[in-house]
Amino acid sequence: MAMTTLVLLGVAALLVGFAKTAIGGVASISVAIFALAMPTRESTAAILLLLLVGDAYAVWHYRRDADLALLRRLIPAVLPGLALGALFLAWVDDATLRRTIGVLLLVFAVVQLVLVWRSPDTSRISDSRFAALGTGLGSGFATMTANAAGPVMTLYLVSQGVEKRRFLGTGALFFLGVNLCKVPFSAGLGLFTAGTLWRTLALAPFVLLGARVGLHVARRLSQARFDQAVLAATVVSALALVVR
Template identity: 75%
Template sequence: MTLATALLLAVAALIIGFAKTAIGGLASISIAIFAFVMPTRESTGAILLLLIIGDLVAVRHYWGDADLGLLKRLIPAVIPGLALGAVFLALVDDTMLRRSIGILLLVMAALQLVLLWRAPDTTRIASSHAAAIGTGVASGFATMTANAAGAVMTLYLVAQGVEKRRFLGTGALFFFGVNLCKVPFSVGLGLMGLGTLRNTALLAPLVLLGAWIGLRTVRRLSQARFDHAVLAATVLSALVLVLR
């Protein structure tokens, strides 16, 4: 591993921790970094373990703010989405997977952009049973193939008008459960080897540091301006993957 690669992975690990306790949309940058500097299949397993570490911190601090009613509507549809994602991973090659991740991130960024001009009846639509099922399936597929379900959940929760701490608590419990469910799929697909475990052990302290920084800055974040910056970074990261 070159010094440049190590530095990029270190930055990605810091971002994962920060995203889990502050702004989830930032995690897409880490996904793009991992897929850019590592074999794409290996990157999905390596980043999954780091995401789970970040999830543990987020659940520890925000579990009391989770909206269990929202989670009950979403969870039943996640498993079919995970299964579809696992089938997709088994069928495509590394190049197709990398580009699919990039395209998926672009789509998720576009959906986030729609939120800036969402119609007045968005909350009514997002509250429907069909929207909950669609969000669950899309989250399962996106997280299994690219660890990129954060943007799907962001779209759903923001459209629900969820305030910041409720948003963080609901997302923390949702992704902790979903990411744990993904581990058997990832092991079965051969995405987690000894090298993955070694890299996770080396990068885990940086995830914890990023989470610590996120916890101490979330109250002072200018949400609107920061979301715009995250959206722009997501688009740039996705373009790198698609055009590489």
Template identity: 75%
Template structure:
């Protein structure tokens, strides 16, 4: 019963994260990896993320920054391949702890960004930063469905305002998550039980997305950035010590 409740909460957060504050999805990643085998959890959560992506793309597609997308997408594909190779060789315990470490590192990076020097935006605008972000996003999304904090770091350094941030993220992750499907199928991650459980959770993703759409324009970016950072750190520690 508790496990089912946790998965429902995770599904609601996925929907909300896709249409409001993306970093909250890190909590869902941690929940899924804690109550399911880590490899199975990456497949289950992927299908829910794609559901949320469809809603986000439909509502924010006109806000997307195609210039930013063109810089990031070419570097994402090598990151996906690296992530798939990593998944093929690690066991469940290593993967769970790897997810925790990734979330903790990304939370620390977001905190560092808040204290960055005045020329941080210049660093964020470089081609090297775009390539590094793309590869890291591809790897972390393939192994842990946790690329949100990576792209958040990059987009915040660019000074991207909220709606443009949401539109760019929606299209980027929709494309990336679709690209992950064949990798996940090839690794045998989509068992019948995983698919059935995911289908039952899809309505909760839609409810979360609905709530996010109605609250996003009233959100204080500063306060929610702090909350997301704290939640990511707590989720990461829980996975590492589990």
């Protein structure tokens, strides 16, 4: 593997850890880097294992902040979403999957931008059972096909008006559960290889380092500034996947 690719994967692993303890949207950049640096199918399994490392760290740190009531609304629709995503993975070719990842990231980023710019009244949406089921289904599908459920979950939590630590704790527990559910689906599709496991072991320290940095940043800097930068980076990375 070329040195440039190794450096890119190391940066992506740092961003995975950072996303899990600070700004979740940064993980979209990691998804794009992995999909560009590796065969797309293999990249979904490789980054899944790194996400689990970051999830475990984030859940431990924010374990007292998760809102279980919010999670209970989402869970019923997540598994059907994962199943639909697994069927899609089994059906499409590598190029189509890569472009699908790009389109998903781009769509979610645009939706977040509209939400930020227009600041609509989301109180009616936040209390809707349909919104919760739609979020669960969308998260399951997006995370299975593209490890890109972060923006979906972000939109839902933003509509709930949750404060920062509750936001991070709820998201951490949700994604740990979702990503663990993805493991048998990915294994059934034959996406885990010996190389993937060794790569995860090599990159795991970078995930933990990124998570530590994220903890400090989350305490000190404005969420709004990070949201703007993350959305811009997500759009760029999505376009790179779509036009590649």
